[in-house]
Amino acid sequence: MKPKAASRAGYTLVNMAMLLFFLFPFLWMLSASFKTQVQVLSSQHLFFFTPTFKNYVTVFREYDYLKFIANSFAIAAASTAGALLLGLPAAYAIARYRMPYFGLTILIAKIIPGITYLVPWYILFNKLGLIDTYTGMIASHMVIGLPFIIWVMIPFFETFPKEVEESSWIDGSSRMRAFVQMVLPVSIPGIVTSALLAFIFSWNNFMFSLILAGEKTKPLPIAVFNFISGTAINWGALMAAACIITIPVVVIALFLQQYIVSGLSAGAVKG
Known part of the structure; x- marks a missing residue:
């Protein structure tokens, strides 16, 4: 085998090994969603088992997961739209009028762990009567999406x-x-990238939802707790619910991956 071909084959094997390493948890979760409780806990049924759709029936019929999906989508979409509405003009102003201190402030807000907002936000929202409301959930999720959108879009506007x-x-x-x-039309790759990532951050957000959500606004990450009790864990239904949370984001990312790559690379090579 020629050195060049051997190098290419080795590179391919390393990539496949890394891909398998990162995909294994997702594949295990996906397979476990089609197993019974006994099969999930048995090492003998790790690869060979009889699939069952009972877990998905349980998720949608007994726990009304369509409501939780609708809550997650409404909160994520509204918080992303609000963050874009405020973040795009803010990023343009920072880039066009050379305001590095404002940009630094946005970066600090992005770096601060979200858990530091929990207590003050709970006290404030409780005073305003915004606990278990869509307004409170959307506003809290914008705290995550807004700084990210501003920071990603600043390099795009600076190059125009x-x-x-x-x-x-x-x-x-x-x-x-x-x-x-x-x-804005020239900055579409950056807008799509920042909007998609802000949507994913909101879709997967757990901490704010745990404190600020209730039965009315409960999103998917909190609804997963329905399958965990003090005495047992329904692993099959839990994995089915986890797949329901994961698959929509994966599908969206696959269809928009060209925008994500071009958007992040454009910001990275700026300057």
């Missing part, structure tokens, strides 16, 4: 030529119109 905007101003276009019709 200011002269192009100035020429449109001379022709009578307003700043807002130039921003909407000229700057």
